[in-house]
Amino acid sequence: MLVAGDSEVYGIALLTLKVAIVATLISCAIGLPLGYFLATRRFWGRRAALTVVNTALAFPTVVVGLLLYGLLSRRGPLGGLGWLYTWQAIVVGDVLLALPIAAALSAAAIQGVDARVRRTAQTLGAGAWRTAWTVSREARFALAAVITAAFGQVVAEVGAAMIVGGNIRGSTRTLTTAVALYTSQGDFGLALALGLILLIMALLVNIALQVLQGRGEPVVGGAGGAGGAHA
Amino acid sequence: MLELRGIRHRYGGRIVLDLEQFIVPQGASLAVVGHNGAGKSTLLRLLALLETPTEGQVLFSGAVVPPRARASLRRRVTLVEQRPVLFRGTVRENLEYGLKLRDTARTAMNGIIGDVVDRLGLNRRRHELSDGEVQRVAVARALAVRPDVLLLDEPVSSADRAAANALYQALAAERAARPLTVCIASHQLEEAYRWADSIRALADGRLSPVTPENLFRVDLPAGDGTKHVRVGGIDIAVMTDRTGPAVLAVPPTDIFVSLQPLSTSARNVFSGRVTGMSIEHRGAGVHVRADMGGVELVAAVTAEAARDLALAPGKTVVFSFKATAVQVF
Numbered sequence: 378m379l380v381a382g383d384s385e386v387y388g389i390a391l392l393t394l395k396v397a398i399v400a401t402l403i404s405c406a407i408g409l410p411l412g413y414f415l416a417t418r419r420f421w422g423r424r425a426a427l428t429v430v431n432t433a434l435a436f437p438t439v440v441v442g443l444l445l446y447g448l449l450s451r452r453g454p455l456g457g458l459g460w461l462y463t464w465q466a467i468v469v470g471d472v473l474l475a476l477p478i479a480a481a482l483s484a485a486a487i488q489g490v491d492a493r494v495r496r497t498a499q500t501l502g503a504g505a506w507r508t509a510w511t512v513s514r515e516a517r518f519a520l521a522a523v524i525t526a527a528f529g530q531v532v533a534e535v536g537a538a539m540i541v542g543g544n545i546r547g548s549t550r551t552l553t554t555a556v557a558l559y560t561s562q563g564d565f566g567l568a569l570a571l572g573l574i575l576l577i578m579a580l581l582v583n584i585a586l587q588v589l590q591g592r593g594e595p596v597v598g599g600a601g602g603a604g605g606a607h608a
Numbered sequence: 609m610l611e612l613r614g615i616r617h618r619y620g621g622r623i624v625l626d627l628e629q630f631i632v633p634q635g636a637s638l639a640v641v642g643h644n645g646a647g648k649s650t651l652l653r654l655l656a657l658l659e660t661p662t663e664g665q666v667l668f669s670g671a672v673v674p675p676r677a678r679a680s681l682r683r684r685v686t687l688v689e690q691r692p693v694l695f696r697g698t699v700r701e702n703l704e705y706g707l708k709l710r711d712t713a714r715t716a717m718n719g720i721i722g723d724v725v726d727r728l729g730l731n732r733r734r735h736e737l738s739d740g741e742v743q744r745v746a747v748a749r750a751l752a753v754r755p756d757v758l759l760l761d762e763p764v765s766s767a768d769r770a771a772a773n774a775l776y777q778a779l780a781a782e783r784a785a786r787p788l789t790v791c792i793a794s795h796q797l798e799e800a801y802r803w804a805d806s807i808r809a810l811a812d813g814r815l816s817p818v819t820p821e822n823l824f825r826v827d828l829p830a831g832d833g834t835k836h837v838r839v840g841g842i843d844i845a846v847m848t849d850r851t852g853p854a855v856l857a858v859p860p861t862d863i864f865v866s867l868q869p870l871s872t873s874a875r876n877v878f879s880g881r882v883t884g885m886s887i888e889h890r891g892a893g894v895h896v897r898a899d900m901g902g903v904e905l906v907a908a909v910t911a912e913a914a915r916d917l918a919l920a921p922g923k924t925v926v927f928s929f930k931a932t933a934v935q936v937f
Contacts, residue, residue, distance in 0.1 A: 493693045496658050501706035501753060502683035511705075515696055 385547070390574050393552040396464055397532040397578075400471035404527050407472075408479020409520065413509055415480065416487035417495065427484065433477035438470075442540030445470050449541060462543035467551065470537030475527040482526060486519030487512060521590050528582055532575065552578075609634040609757060609789050610655050610685065615664035617650060617813075625650050625813045627664075632757065637783070638791045639804035647813040648793035649690060652759045655791065656687035683710070686755040690762045690793075692746030694734040699745055702734075706753035720752050740771050747775060751782060757789040776803050822858040822906055834875065834931050841901030845875035845931040854936050862933035863907035865896060866926045867917055874928040878905065882923045885914070898925055 415427055447453050449461040449469075460466045490512050498511040513520060535553035542549035544558060552575045559568040610632040617625040625647045632638055632655065640648050653659045654666060657678045666673045668681050686706075694702045703721040712720070734742065743763065750758060758779075764772040780803075782788050792804065807823075809816040824844070826837045830851045836843045837856070846856060864870065869877055880900040887894055894914040896907045905927055909919075919925065 491693055493689055493691075494695065496653070496656075496687070496689065497693055497695070498705075499658055499679075499682055500656050500685070500687045501749065502686075502709045503705075504679050504709075507709060511695060 400468045400531040401528045404472045404475035404479045409483045411480040412483025415484040430481045438536030442537035466541040467538045471531035475530045479527045482523040486516045490515045611667040613665045615661045618662045639807045640793045642810035646810040684756040686750040687759040688750045760792040824856045840903035846934040847931045848936045857935040860906045860908040864928040875931040877928045879926045
């Protein structure tokens with residue numbers, strides 16, 4: 378089937394990829410700056426905000442799907458959008474699930490950067506944006522892992538996709554919902570083949586991210602600069 | 609140039625810096641001395657506008673720095689931390705960091721960094737550098753942006769004399785070429801005395817009125833054992849094998865205060881008038897300043913002793929201390 382290039386399977390794979398990439402981009406575009414903000418700013422309620430974000434990490438996907446269903450259903454507050462059972466609805470659900478991952482893990486990644494890096498950037502005259510860029514650069518491996526984790530969440534997500542997407546053939550059927558469907562129908566061979574596609578997709582995205590990161594530095598003297606050595 | 613006023617800076621409720629006033633005059637080369645943990649690094653971070661004091665104000669050129677102006681003023685004040693970090697990337701990228709922020713043209717940039725660090729190897733990366741080299745790159749990186757004020761936190765380790773000399777020569781050259789205010793934190797008195805034109809002592813987060821006053825720059829004669837060196841109008845007896853330029857320190861707590869000369873083993877006995885008294889912040893100690901033949905000495909006594917001796921400005925007192933109490937740096 379894989380070799381034959383079943384057009385329906387390709388459609389499903391393509392939709393899965395589209396949903397995953399769009400959702401990852403949106404959740405990281407919001408989540409990474411949010412994480413940086415949580416990690417670097419001292420404001421009232423910061424600890425509470427971090428707790429909320431960390432709790433949201435463990436949010437069950439079906440609950441997100443359910444809540445979103447309530448919002449998007451025709452009589453719901455966002456019913457006017459007409460997004461229920463569309464791929465956009467799946468994206469919204471995935472963003473809600475991946476956002477806490479992006480925010481919490483990037484906050485942790487930024488907190489892991491030596492505080493002197495931020496001070497040094499500032500004292501050399503960097504403004505807020507440039508400072509954020511410099512600090513993020515130091516944490517780029519951890520941040521790449523954050524993006525990978527967010528992508529992993531959305532590409533593997535099935536609960537919300539099933540509820541708000543509806544698993545409609547030819548329109549909102551993703552790899553995961555298809556796997557769930559074929560498994561329940563007893564078509565293990567097809568389910569397994571789709572699962573394999575999912576795995577390959579995850580592998581390719583990871584490879585792409587690693588290429589983007591470029592060459593790293595050895596751990597020796599890298600983590601804390603040379604300063605750590607005689608601390 | 610830079611001024612701290614009414615500062616009470618806290619970390620987690622604990623006061624780490626408590627300064628009525630701290631001024632870095634324009635064009636000064638100022639040294640802040642004190643032990644580790646005295647608050648020197650915190651002081652420099654406040655001056656560098658990297659931290660906001662929990663209480664008090666930071667003034668730049670006589671005006672209180674508003675929160676919104678901090679980022680732009682940071683372009684004129686640069687701090688090199690005690691253990692500086694280099695950014696990911698090459699030495700060249702580090703040196704260009706501040707210049708790129710200021711939209712410096714490529715040719716100008718090459719001119720500025722080219723001669724600074726030829727020997728360091730511009731294409732090396734931070735993990736290929738020794739601690740001393742990192743330090744030098746960090747100083748060069750700070751000097752490259754041509755700040756009005758340069759703040760250095762323990763810029764050289766005590767072991768590396770050659771590096772220290774190179775640094776002070778570089779600073780002197782920079783200061784000869786353009787107006788540059790420098791403030792260096794150090795725990796080495798000798799180093800501070802060698803180049804700074806003014807010294808502030810910090811102890812437990814407060815300006816200590818004592819330390820700088822009881823320090824004397826002298827030239828030690830050759831020979832062993834007890835030496836007598838002329839300081840102002842008095843001769844100080846000191847036990848040391850050292851010869852040549854040195855700094856003598858007389859701990860205020862090692863000075864006996866009496867109203868008449870005592871017959872003791874103390875080799876140093878000076879008589880003079882009390883010029884001032886100040887209550888120490890901590891404990892019940894009193895610092896007694898007295899003019900001994902043109903040299904101001906400070907002695908620390910208990911409040912009880914000050915009362916018993918009825919010490920007051922103008923009163924004649926005798927200060928005694930052993931030759932072995934005199935520390936040589």
